[in-house]
Amino acid sequence: LQTANWMSIESLLNPEAEHNDMEEVTDKDIFDAVMTAQKEEEAEEACNADASSDGCIVLITSRKEALKAASTLQQYVGSMDDPFVCQLEGLLASFGQKTRLEETRSLKDTKITMYF
CATH class of the missing domain: 1.20.5 (Single alpha-helices involved in coiled-coils or other helix-helix interfaces)
Known part of the structure; x- marks a missing residue:
């Protein structure tokens, strides 16, 4: 040095x-x-x-979080025997299907040469 x-x-x-x-x-x-x-x-x-305030930033729930919440609700109401619960289960299942379909439709076609 x-x-x-x-x-x-x-x-x-x-x-x-x-x-x-x-x-x-x-x-x-x-x-x-x-x-x-x-x-x-x-x-x-x-x-x-107060999340309804205009000055606040409201975070939008992701698809993954929404599907997880729907799955949790389905597990919770699965043991109940009530006509309303049956309708709710059907709605939750339909929500899951539509959400996954929407996610699939939002995908874009790519070619393998785009990555090289």
Whole structure:
């Protein structure tokens, strides 16, 4: 190692660039950042409590999650003996079939040469 490439332990552990950045950050900057984060968390919690609000982002359930929920319901009502439950089982089965058919129809044809 050449002497021009030597670096002291102090400069390695505490680079000047990081030291200069820390001097520029004030207590007010830190306070503002914390308060902004806290307001965002409160707004997110409010959105979770009231999902019908226009300002909230509503996540759409994936097909996989919907099919899993339908399967869980089918397992739950499978042991019940009620005309309504029979209708519900039929609807859940139909939902599963239509969802899978819709997923199959959304697939696009590809050729093997597209991957090489």
